[in-house]
Structures are given as structure tokens and as C-alpha cells.
Amino acid sequence: VSYRLLDGKRCVDLCGTIIGRESYYGAIRKLEETSFSGTADLGAAILSDPNAGFDDGMSYIISDFLTDSDWKSAVDHLVGRKREVALIQVLTPEELNPAAGGARSFCDAETGAHVRVDVNRDALQAYRQAVEYFLNDIRQFCVSRGVPFMTVRSDERVEEVLVTRGCVEELIQ
Numbered sequence: 001v002s003y004r005l006l007d008g009k010r011c012v013d014l015c016g017t018i019i020g021r022e023s024y025y026g027a028i029r030k031l032e033e034t035s036f037s038g039t040a041d042l043g044a045a046i047l048s049d050p051n052a053g054f055d056d057g058m059s060y061i062i063s064d065f066l067t068d069s070d071w072k073s074a075v076d077h078l079v080g081r082k083r084e085v086a087l088i089q090v091l092t093p094e095e096l097n098p099a100a101g102g103a104r105s106f107c108d109a110e111t112g113a114h115v116r117v118d119v120n121r122d123a124l125q126a127y128r129q130a131v132e133y134f135l136n137d138i139r140q141f142c143v144s145r146g147v148p149f150m151t152v153r154s155d156e157r158v159e160e161v162l163v164t165r166g167c168v169e170e171l172i173q
Helices: 021-033 042-048 071-080 121-145 158-168
Strands: 004-007 010-013 058-063 084-091 102-107 114-119 149-153
Touching: 004 042, 010 042, 042 058, 042 071, 058 071, 071 084, 071 121, 084 121, 114 121, 121 149
Parallel strands: 058 084, 084 149
Antiparallel strands: 004 010, 102 114
């Protein structure tokens, strides 16, 4: 097992090759301690990985998938290399279920841009519909390729998600 961190348009080896249970749990701890920031071009970074493998394992892509990057081509590339692929989407609780309306200030975590919006009931309903459409689009893409997919909240522990929920939802085999 190995973990790659996508940074900009490049793919960085996070922990080296992981062999054995203790090494795996150590890598999970390192993953929990990793600070994620900035932007990544999922498509370009995954396609740039010189060690993507061929017919030799599983690739988990952990992202919010809120990107203009062509990540779907990257998934198709990995599937074409006979990799098993699973997508884990991480969204904040507020992204999944925003608070009641009123004047809100939003900050784009990647660009730092601030936007002030008056969130009324109709806007909240439209947002929820857009989120559902977005999630369904990813689910349908994954189902059509036999790629497991799950959405998790950012306040969930990585270990809980990968070990417990991942087994239940058949992401980890």
C-alpha cells in the first residue's frame, strides 16, 4: 500500500510503501495529521503519477470533487490500467446540510475569496437540490464503471471511515 498526495499538478508519495498492519495504522495516523490546503488538479496530478501501477491494486481517491479538473478522465485512466478504484468524497457538515437562512459570508477555502450572500428559503432549497444533483452525478459515474463511492463528513475520523465504514460499504476488501 502507498499513499499519494496530490499537490497542484503533481503526485507526491506521502508514506512510501506500506507493508504490514502496524505500518498501515502508522500511515493512517500520518494521513490524519496531514494538513490539506491549496488546490490540486486531480486529473493532471493523477495522470502525472509515474508509478500508477497496472493490474496490481487499489487506488482510493479522497477529495471533495468540487473542481473544474477532469478527474473523471483520471478515474477512467486508472480503471483502464486495471486498477481497482474507489472514490471517497469529503464534504463539511455545512456543505451537506447548510444552516438556516439569513445573511451569510462564505470564504472559498482554496482561493480565500469572500462572498456575502442573503440565504433565503428558496436559495437554501436550490442549494440542496444542486448538492443532490452533484452527488447523484458522481454516483452514476461510479456505478457505470463499477467504482465504489461514498461521501463522508469532514468531522469524521479517517480511521473510522477507512476501517469501519469502508468495510461495511465494501470500499476496503
